[in-house]
Amino acid sequence: MEPVERLPIAVSEAIKGALPIGHNSPQAPPFGLYTEKLSGTAFTAPRHENKQTWLYRILPSCAHPPYQPSPEGTAPELVVRESSKMHYIPNQLRWDPFSHDESKDHDFVSGLKLVAGAGDPTQKQGLGMYVYAAGKDMDEKSAFYSADGDLLIVPQEGDLDIRTELGWLLVRQMEIAVIPRGVKYNVRLASGPARGYALELYEGHFSLPELGPIGSNGLANARDFLAPVASFSEDFGATAHEGPNKYLVTVKFNNTLFQTTQAHTPFDVVAWQGNYYPYKYDLGRFNAIGTISFDHPDPSIFTVLSALTPVAGTAVADF
Template identity: 65%
Template structure:
């Protein structure tokens, strides 16, 4: 096949949006089934029926085609223009048309399986490094029951903080049902299996190596694809919204580019006669349900800035050092949610990835260095191996996780250190077929009872496996005959090490 033929085929596949992650050789098992518009935080409009969008005004006396006008606001009306997020929806019946919400019984198949965060009430805030084995599939659970709160901080009623979830889905949501969270935005990171998500504003197919964000309040329904169980991670953001990180000296492009974010096109259902739907709402971490006699998926057209979107991680343009030293992992940030009270440049939540990339730094320890961080780091692995941790049973595995809390020391395990500190530093590509990620937060993160005990996935020997075996390589230039492990502290002669002057 000639080069020009391959190029033409690649262009066709790109236009069809069916060849994701080709540069990382990730198998494409599910073909894209929807069309999207593109952009991040860009003003969009979409209509499933021509003429459904009013021209020149948002709320005419009579909306086109007999539709109702509804405004959906993700920020305060008076937010600055560059931060204001709202959309206008034109639908068959408004959202307000439903019976009263009632708490969902604990015996219901749709109950949330883990408790709500509330200023530490349900959290165990501990400094120990934690790592989890892969989480099991649940063949019986549909979307809502699959949401297991593992860790978090803050309180959704105060719109402060985050929640970190594992989902393990084995079945579709019940027909004629919808779910929304009033608590925050859902950032969904599939690890296994694809999600077919119908939202009020249109449809999303979200596959492993893709992510999606469903903003606070938007109703949606989740189905599996080809009946394949699905598993992954969720970061719920209680305050603000995600944005692209500033690029600073990097310039105007690289990392996640705005054009690669995909926004659903309007799609609706006509179901409003002799029908019964159930809407489930997560409100302060508790689940409520309401009945209504029409589908919530009846938005015929919409325009605005507040909408769900998805992103293919294979399109992330990685930046790294081409001289020496390992840069801060902030260069791998895809999305960020600033925390203004904690100071400029500080995030209540960052979504960071570690994709396949070349390492070329000279004279450098190339894996991440050992460090303690004011930020808390929750890591997951979508596929492959992470270059700073051993794999296999008892190691860092796909569908597992780790948590390194505020000021808890961490870094490469012993085997990784020994290899990386002695290897020949030729250019090398790491992470082929791999994708690790991190939910990073300026908050001190606590762990739920489910995450710490009930799930029975915590690796009790994580520290012993990773760092206790580290060897002492210190050689005091003023001592003789010191072997590895003989003297771990001091210099052996009763003097403070800082008082010894080394002469050549």
């Protein structure tokens, strides 16, 4: 059984006592760990919108050689080349699933294909829509993260075993997952070839929609969202530059990929606390609302997550 638990206070530690008591950034963290803050919003964002998580890790994540542009041929297909050649058309669009035969040599990252989008990640506006098809695991000594936005993953076929800096998430069919901007992760295929959909949100973060006249319950309930339990790899050396192995870390920054190779695992967070973390949700727990008299309500009654804009009631994207 996968190690997940409900975390209403959003705290987790892989070693008891790794979380500081009473403060976030002590002068001497427990076990000699390093304190880092992962920010999803500005520090001064309104309290109800503020997204921050404190990480307590074995080595600083900033201790790595400089990132360099990824070599040609390593970028996810259509992410880099086609993002600058987006065609805006007024037609309805649909996409057939990508063939498993064509994806057998691709992992989750290289199997991402950008098919639609709007806006610009440098301006923190808009989104990118992807279809993914993967036939193999990511290399166990690799990690990927996006500096452009949060990634909503919707498996259509095959289960994904996702290792994040904050712990593991096993995402099955009929479940969804959200990986926040800046969180490193590695994807393994838990049940063979996998394909599905993904949406990268450049603007803001996903949240539960307001319920209005529905009342206090219904649609997706906060208690049903699951966060990972802290878990770390022991594959690290005495210093950030001396380790037993080499890890390839790839970052997507302004729809361009960069890479660096570091001597320590990126999965070394021993404890964390905050409200900015990966999570998953079982769509079978969605409490659908519908009419019992006549006609048909708007499809917004089926919204699981919404990404809001400054205009009240208007979203960048609804899922």
